[in-house]
Amino acid sequence: MFKNKVVLVTGSSRGIGKATALLFAKKEAKLVVNYSSSEKEACAVVNEIKNLGSEAITIKCDVSNESEVKKMVQKTIDKFGKIDILVNNAGIVFDVPFFERTVEQWKKTLDVNLLGTFLCSKYVSKQMLKTGGGKIINISSTNGIDCFSPEAIDYDTSKAGIIIMTRDLAKELAPTIQVNSIAPGWVDTKMNKDLPKDFIKKETENIYLKRFAKPEEIANAVLFLASDAASYITGSILKVDGGYG
Ligand SMILES: NC(=O)c1ccc[n+]([C@@H]2O[C@H](COP(=O)([O-])OP(=O)(O)OC[C@H]3O[C@@H](n4cnc5c(N)ncnc54)[C@H](OP(=O)(O)O)[C@@H]3O)[C@@H](O)[C@H]2O)c1
Incomplete structure (x- = not known):
């Protein structure tokens, strides 16, 4: 189903983005592995994809920088001639107590996650x-829905914004382009590497399936929304959180 489809995954040097890029590569898609600073990791992902027998290139681009995004899109078109699937995955979070949150941190988070x-x-x-x-x-x-962290108030705001943006884009780009969103809960990636052990234990107890997701389990949901099986789905938000609360 994905043979020769061109897939651009932002922030695919590690974590959910990497798992997503590798899953599409296993289905014979051509991949653009985007990163902003982790060049070595992005090149390693491209090598893994090539070992799977698919084509891939790395493109360094800060998704919050308009001229870099334009260049990334042009480079992809120059190389592959089209883009069939875009996964807007690049994201950042800084955990900072509410009263210590700075304007610079707020702007950086909103720039990468929402503007990107x-x-x-x-x-x-x-x-x-x-x-x-x-x-x-x-x-x-x-x-961005119902799982709030005041120490990541800018992150939560950006994710709620992505949910509304998904609905706007689905309306604007229909019927030619389908736009949907995955809302993961806790996922075992580098983004969560500094969480205190007792916090992880408490949060794990709140998850019905009693564990964080593996990045591959989020990638599976992305693949579904990109597939023909989701041909009548647009403007939807799919929670992949193992049940929470
Ligand atoms: N992990 C979770 O529990 C969880 C839960 C819900 C949602 N999510 C969302 O899932 C997405 C992926 O998260 P993750 O856990 O896989 O994070 P991660 O392991 O920290 O990976 C983030 C990726 O984004 C890239 N990136 C960061 N800033 C960028 C920028 N300005 N331009 C381009 N790429 C950039 C990073 O590459 P560089 O190092 O090169 O910048 C990296 O490849 C994020 O949007 C995150 O908010 C994660």
Whole structure:
């Protein structure tokens, strides 16, 4: 189903983005592995993809920088001629107590998570409309729905924004492009590496399935939304959180 499809996954040098890129590669898609600073890790992902027999390139691009996003999209078109699937996955979080949160931290989080999703969607969808369609999957979070962390107030705000943006984009780009979002709960990635052990234990007790997700379990949901099996789904938010509360 994905043979020769061109898939751009932002922030795919590690974590959920890497698992997603590798899963699409296993299905014979061509991949763009985007990163902003982790060049070595991104190149390692491309090597893994090539070992699977698929094509891939790395593109360094800060998704919050408009001119870099334009260049990333152009480089992808120059190399592969089209973009079929965009996964807006790049994201950052800084855990900082509410009263210590600075304007700079707030802006950085909103720039990468929210502006980045907007910019990549804008410039990629322009190309998708020219080539007859595509799928956009935005990685939000249950933090944007019903799982709140005041020490990541900017992150939660950005993820709620991605959910509303998904609905706006689905309306704007229909019927040619389908736009959906995955809202993961806790996932075992580097993003959570500094969480205190007792906090992880407490949160794990709140998860019905009693464990954090593996990145591959989020990738499976992305693949579903990008597949023909999701042909009548657009503007939807799919929680993948193992049940929580
Ligand atoms: N882990 C969780 O529990 C969880 C839960 C819900 C939602 N999510 C969301 O899932 C997504 C992936 O999270 P993760 O846990 O896999 O995080 P991660 O392991 O920290 O990976 C983040 C990825 O984003 C890239 N990135 C960061 N800033 C970027 C920028 N400005 N431009 C381009 N790429 C950038 C990083 O590459 P560089 O190092 O090169 O910048 C890296 O590849 C995020 O949107 C996150 O908010 C995660």
